[in-house]
Amino acid sequence: MARLGRDDWVAAALDAFERHGSAGVAVVPLAKALGVTRGSFYWHFDTRDELLAAALERWEREHSDAVLTAMDAVADPRERLRLLADRALSKPPTIFAQLLRGAEEPIVGAVLERSAQARTAAIAKAYRDCGLTAASARHRATVVYALYIGLAHLQPSARDRAGLTRELVALLVP
Amino acid sequence: MARLGRDDWVAAALDAFERHGSAGVAVVPLAKALGVTRGSFYWHFDTRDELLAAALERWEREHSDAVLTAMDAVADPRERLRLLADRALSKPPTIFAQLLRGAEEPIVGAVLERSAQARTAAIAKAYRDCGLTAASARHRATVVYALYIGLAHLQPSARDRAGLTRELVALLVP
DNA sequence: ACCTGAACACCGTTCAAGT
DNA sequence: ACCTGAACACCGTTCAAGT
Numbered sequence: 001m002a003r004l005g006r007d008d009w010v011a012a013a014l015d016a017f018e019r020h021g022s023a024g025v026a027v028v029p030l031a032k033a034l035g036v037t038r039g040s041f042y043w044h045f046d047t048r049d050e051l052l053a054a055a056l057e058r059w060e061r062e063h064s065d066a067v068l069t070a071m072d073a074v075a076d077p078r079e080r081l082r083l084l085a086d087r088a089l090s091k092p093p094t095i096f097a098q099l100l101r102g103a104e105e106p107i108v109g110a111v112l113e114r115s116a117q118a119r120t121a122a123i124a125k126a127y128r129d130c131g132l133t134a135a136s137a138r139h140r141a142t143v144v145y146a147l148y149i150g151l152a153h154l155q156p157s158a159r160d161r162a163g164l165t166r167e168l169v170a171l172l173v174p
Numbered sequence: 175m176a177r178l179g180r181d182d183w184v185a186a187a188l189d190a191f192e193r194h195g196s197a198g199v200a201v202v203p204l205a206k207a208l209g210v211t212r213g214s215f216y217w218h219f220d221t222r223d224e225l226l227a228a229a230l231e232r233w234e235r236e237h238s239d240a241v242l243t244a245m246d247a248v249a250d251p252r253e254r255l256r257l258l259a260d261r262a263l264s265k266p267p268t269i270f271a272q273l274l275r276g277a278e279e280p281i282v283g284a285v286l287e288r289s290a291q292a293r294t295a296a297i298a299k300a301y302r303d304c305g306l307t308a309a310s311a312r313h314r315a316t317v318v319y320a321l322y323i324g325l326a327h328l329q330p331s332a333r334d335r336a337g338l339t340r341e342l343v344a345l346l347v348p
Numbered sequence: 349a350c351c352t353g354a355a356c357a358c359c360g361t362t363c364a365a366g367t
Numbered sequence: 368a369c370c371t372g373a374a375c376a377c378c379g380t381t382c383a384a385g386t
Contacts, residue, residue: 003350021278028378038379040351048379100327101278104195109275116328139337143345146324153274153323154290156316167313171345177369202359212360214370222360 004034006044006054013055018095022102025052049107056111059095064115071122077129078173081144084123085168088148089161097152120145130174144172178208180218180228187229192269196276199226223281230285233269238289245296251303252347255318258297259342262322263335271326294319304348318346 012034016024027048031038045051067087074080099115102108120141127137147168156164186208190198201222205212219225241261248254273289276282294315301311321342330338 005350023278026378027380036350037352039353039382042380042382043350046380098278100274101276101283103327104197104272104275135337136341139334139341142325142328142330142334142338143321143341146328147317147321148324149327150320150323153277153327154316154320160313160316163309163313164316167310167317171317179369200359201361210369211371213363213372216361216363217369220361 004036004040004044008034009041009044009051010054010058013051014059014095017052017055017098021098022052022105022108025055027051052105052107056099056107060111060114063095068118068122071126077126080126080129081123081173082169084126084144084148085165085172088151089156089165089168092155093152097155100149100153116145119148127174132174140172147172178210178214178218182208183215183218183225184228184232187225188233188269191226191229191272195272196226196279196282199229201225226279226281230273230281234285234288237269242292242296245300251300254300254303255297255347256343258300258318258322259339259346262325263330263339263342266329267326271329274323274327290319293322301348306348314346321346 009030012030013025016026016030025048027038027041031041034040041051045054067084070087071080071083074083096115099108099112103112120138123144124134124137124141127140128134132140151164183204186204187199190200190204199222201212201215205215208214215225219228241258244261245254245257248257270289273282273286277286294312297318298308298311298315301314302308304311306314325338
C-alpha cells in the first residue's frame with residue numbers, strides 16, 4: 001500500500017474537522033481511516049495540535065482569504081458591504097461554523113482571532129469609505145462582524161436566507 | 175470529612191464550566207478538587223454528560239430565564255428592545271460565551287437551541303408590538319439574536335461597550 | 349523515508365467491596 | 368447513603384525496531 005505524506009494527514013484532518021468539528025481531529029480514528037497505526041502519525045507531526053493547526057492554516061490560505069480579496073476587488077464601499085452580506089448568507093459556511101463551535105480550543109481560537117482582526121478591519125475600511133468617522137466605522141464593523149458570527153452559528157434555513165439578506169442590507173448599508 | 179451530595183458536584187461543575195468551558199467538566203479533575211475518587215461521582219450520576227446537563231439546567235433556571243422575565247415586565251416594546259441591547263453588552267456573559275464556544279457538544283448545543291428559541295420568540299414579539307409584520311419581525315429577531323450571539327462571542331472591551339450599545343439601539347429599535 | 353508495535357499517562361465507566 | 372480501589376476501554380505520546 002502507498003505510504004502517506006504530511007498532506008494526506010492534513011487533508012484527512014480538515015475533512016474530519018468539517019464533518020465532526022475539532023473533536024473529530026483525533027489521531028487514532030484518523031490513523032484507522034487512513035489504514036495505518038498511530039505511530040505513523042508521529043513521524044509526520046509532533047502532536048495532534050500541530051495537525052489541527054496545519055489543517056486550519058490550509059483552510060485559511062485556500063478559503064478564508066478569498067473573501068477578503070473578493071472584497072478588495074470592489075471599488076464601491078456600499079457594493080462591498082452588500083457582497084459581504086450576500087456571502088454571509090449564500091452558502092452555509094460549515095468550516096467557519098465548526099470553528100465557532102470549537103472556539104474553546106486555543107488553536108481554533110487563534111484562527112478565529114486572526115479572522116476577526118482581518119475581517120473587522122476590512123469592514124471598518126468600507127464604512128470609512130462611506131464617510132463614517134473612524135470610531136463610528138470601527139463600532140459598526142464590530143456589529144457587522146458579530147452579526148456574521150451569529151448567523152454562521154445559527155445557520156438559518158435556506159427559506160429564511162433571502163429575507164434575512166434584505167433585512168441585513170437595509171440595516172447595514174448606509 | 176463531610177460527604178457530598180448531587181448539588182456539590184453540580185456546583186463544582188458549573189464553576190468549572192464558567193472558567194474552563196465544557197472540557198473543564200471532567201470527572202477525575204473535579205473529583206480531585208472535591209477530595210474524593212472518581213468512583214464517588216458515579217454514585218450520584220450515571221455519566222459525565224448527565225453532570226454537564228444538570229449544571230447547565232441549573233444555569234438556565236437561575237440565570238438564563240431571568241432575561242426573559244425581565245423583558246416580560248416591560249410594557250413598551252421599544253423599551254424592551256433597549257433593555258435587551260443593554261443586557262447584551264453591560265456585563266460579559268461568561269457562561270453564555272462558554273456555551274457558544276462549546277456548542278460542538280450535543281448537550282451544550284441543546285441548551286443553546288432552547289435559549290435561541292425562547293429569546294428569538296421574545297424579540298419577534300417585541301417587533302410585532304412595534305407594528306412590524308409577522309414575517310418581518312421574525313427576520314429582524316433572527317438578526318438581533320445573531321448579533322447577541324456574535325457579541326457574546328467577541329466579548330468586546332469595556333471601552334467599546336458604550337459606543338456599541340448606542341450603535342445597536344440606533345440600528346435595532348424602530 | 350515511513351511505518352509497526354508495545355509501552356505509559358490520562359480520563360470515562362463499571363462494579364464489588366467497604367463504612 | 369456515600370465512597371474506595373481496582374479494572375477495562377479509548378486516545379495522546381514516545382520510542383526502539385523494522386522495511
